[in-house]
Amino acid sequence: MITQINAVNAYAAARPAIAPGAPSDAVQKLGQAAEAFAGQMDRVDQVATGAMTGQVETHRLVQTIAEAELALETVVAxxxxxxxxxxxILRMPV
Known part of the structure; x- marks a missing residue:
């Protein structure tokens, strides 16, 4: 038999799962990964501009492009x- 106390305790335990608030750890990590990817793409732009103006060595440009390629492949995967x-999930029967 479900008592009022049991119902209140169950609701209190489930409330954090549905309540808006601080993002979960997985969401924060995903956001950090997206920021890191955007930072990597910005570095490629800066190094490429530097290579065109002669301020950056070609070796550094090639290395930065290779790192960006790896980051892009990871994001696509x-x-x-x-x-x-x-x-x-869409294929699951209801």
Whole structure:
């Protein structure tokens, strides 16, 4: 039998899961990863501009582009996994 005290305790335990507030740890990590990716792309722009003006060595430009390529491949792989998971959810019977 469900008593009023049990219902109140269950509601209090479930409330943080539905209440708006501080973002979860996973959301914060995803945001940090997005900021890091944007920072990497900004560095590529700065180094490329420096290489065109002769202020940056070609070796540094090639290294920065390779790092950006790796970051982009990682972001695309994550995006593909998210889309795949979303499609799996859509295929679930209701």
């Amino acid at each position: 994550i995006r593909d996994k998210v889309v795949e998971a979303y499609q799996e």
